[in-house]
Amino acid sequence: MTKLLQTLMDGVSVGSLYALIALGYTMVYGILKFINFAHSDIFMLGAWVSFTLATLMGWTSDAPWIAGPAVICGSMLICGTIGFVIERLAYRPLRAAPRINVLITAIGVSLFLENVGQLEYVFGTRPQRMPSLLPDTVLASVAGVSIRLVDVLVIGIAFSLMGALEYLVFSTKLGRAMRAVSHDLKTASLMGIDVDRVISITFIIGSSLAAAAGFLTAAKYPSINQPAHSNWILFGLKAFVAAVVGGIGNVRGAMAGGLMIGLVEMFGAAFFSPNLRDVYVFTLLIVVLLIKPDGLLGRATVEKV
Amino acid sequence: MTGILEVQGVSIAFGGLKAVQDFRLSLREGGLQGLIGPNGAGKTTVFNLLTGVYRPDSGTVSLGGHNLIGLKPHQIARAGMARTFQNIRLFADLTVLDNIRIASHARTWTSTLASVLRTPGAIAAESAITEHAMELLDVLGLADRAQETARNLPYGDQRRLEIARALALDPEVLLLDEPAAGMNPQEKIALRGLIRTVRERFSLSVLLIEHDMGLVMDLCEQITVLDHGTVIADGSPESVQGNPRVIEAYLGAPSAEVSA
Structure with a gap:
């Protein structure tokens, strides 16, 4: 019972991180119909920018309470700007080009970010330890499960951000414009929507959510791998799987998919073998694609002939 | 002339x-x-x-x-300048009402931030948009379908909705x-x-x-x-x-x- 609850907690916690990243993949896919391979690097930047900000501010030990909120906001702001610049410089000039060109450009941007990140005067090639900005306290013990503050914050912040996005997409003017652009970019522009602006905002939002995930990941697992480490890519890849499992292009699907991937991974690791945790995730992907190729919440696309 | x-x-x-x-x-x-x-x-x-x-x-x-x-x-x-299309190009996943409101946005100048924060000005603008949209639907005889998803409308109604959406641009x-x-x-x-x-x-x-x-x-x-x-x-x-x-x-x- 204890193990069950503990695993549930871990699964939701990791799953909400996947969900935050998956949202960026799915929003960009929904609007521009391409997979932004550089997105997992924005997640990496989110963690490294958080580390750098904390170090620069001297919050390496006994950080004041303001440190956590300040660093996550700073990281989201910086990464949101980076996302904006990437779209503006790398993707927008290729708007009319075939999708494959943009896809390859995204891989290029990804390699660029990883390698610039490794430069000595940027983040360097050594792993670092994230200073604990949040007190590592156990809030309560329920049925033998220790509820750590970090996990509560990870879940709380992730869910609040997802709630905010849900509100933005489904209840505001901007969200309505985003859904229109996602459905048909050309018609949307003919209906007076400034498509370039909507796309820019999409990149800013997606990148800041990934940055939040980066901060929260660093808070949960304080040892930060070097920028080009394959763990970043693997984590991003699983978030991408989450977006596909939920139905790529579907915001609610990305949230559900993220949680599902997190739970499958953690339950598999706890009850079968921890060595196969990646296998569970990709098996789930294959099973979902076999049963429902458009993802759990995806809409079947009917080709009219 | x-x-x-x-x-x-x-x-x-x-x-x-x-x-x-x-x-x-x-x-x-x-x-x-x-x-x-x-x-x-x-x-x-x-x-x-x-x-x-x-x-x-x-x-x-x-x-x-x-x-x-x-x-x-x-x-x-x-x-x-507003137009309709030879092959219907509605926002098929959105409701009839939202299809119109999208086009109405072009005419209003509430900022994105104001609409997210639901300032009184933004709420007033939004309800004016909705009112105007309902008026258009009324003229086109689609008022009772406002909450339906556009893809579920019969063909003739979809054609009329396209005209309504174009009119929403004023x-x-x-x-x-x-x-x-x-x-x-x-x-x-x-x-x-x-x-x-x-x-x-x-x-x-x-x-x-x-x-x-x-x-x-x-x-x-x-x-x-x-x-x-x-x-x-x-x-x-x-x-x-x-x-x-x-x-x-x-x-x-x-x-x-x-x-x-």
Whole structure:
């Protein structure tokens, strides 16, 4: 019972991180119909920018309470700007080009970010330890499960951000414009929507959510791998799987998919073998694609002939 | 006399294909003008040129005296040019009401931040938009379908919703691309009345692409005929109908030449 609850907690916690990243993949896919391979690097930047900000501010030990909120906001702001610049410089000039060109450009941007990140005067090639900005306290013990503050914050912040996005997409003017652009970019522009602006905002939002995930990941697992480490890519890849499992292009699907991937991974690791945790995730992907190729919440696309 | 929409010498080529050459048109304010021609004559290309989807290689387009060349589609839409599409292009996953509200946004200037934070100004603007949208749906006879998803509407309703959405931009000029396509005779008669009604009610100038000659000849005061990308005739319905070049474009050359 204890193990069950503990695993549930871990699964939701990791799953909400996947969900935050998956949202960026799915929003960009929904609007521009391409997979932004550089997105997992924005997640990496989110963690490294958080580390750098904390170090620069001297919050390496006994950080004041303001440190956590300040660093996550700073990281989201910086990464949101980076996302904006990437779209503006790398993707927008290729708007009319075939999708494959943009896809390859995204891989290029990804390699660029990883390698610039490794430069000595940027983040360097050594792993670092994230200073604990949040007190590592156990809030309560329920049925033998220790509820750590970090996990509560990870879940709380992730869910609040997802709630905010849900509100933005489904209840505001901007969200309505985003859904229109996602459905048909050309018609949307003919209906007076400034498509370039909507796309820019999409990149800013997606990148800041990934940055939040980066901060929260660093808070949960304080040892930060070097920028080009394959763990970043693997984590991003699983978030991408989450977006596909939920139905790529579907915001609610990305949230559900993220949680599902997190739970499958953690339950598999706890009850079968921890060595196969990646296998569970990709098996789930294959099973979902076999049963429902458009993802759990995806809409079947009917080709009219 | 200059019209609300003035087009002079507009041409565009795609590779070696001269799709539209030296197109001209003058749409009088409050006018109802037809644009006809055989399939592939370049009629929809003209609409794409007018709305900024394509940028012409040469020529001028002005709306109410303002130059439109070089503007982006959303800027032209906001300047007062609205259109419908030959193949229905609604936002199929959105509700009927949201389809209209999207277009209404172009007319309002509440900032994104204000709408997210639900400031009183933004809420007031939003409810004005909704009210205006319901009014449009009412005129088009779609009010009781406001909350339905657009893809679930019957075909004729989808065509009318496209017109409603275009009207939500509060345009000066309305471009209708084959609005009667796929309609039965009763629906066509209703459409005829509808086009007249909206033109009066919203004081619009209308440019109409249509293959149904009965409809065009009955509705339009002026007709421009396009063939192979060039204007071969324009004038009143009677003069166009009697024009030998127009007859040739539609029916082919007289039999003496065919036998050669």
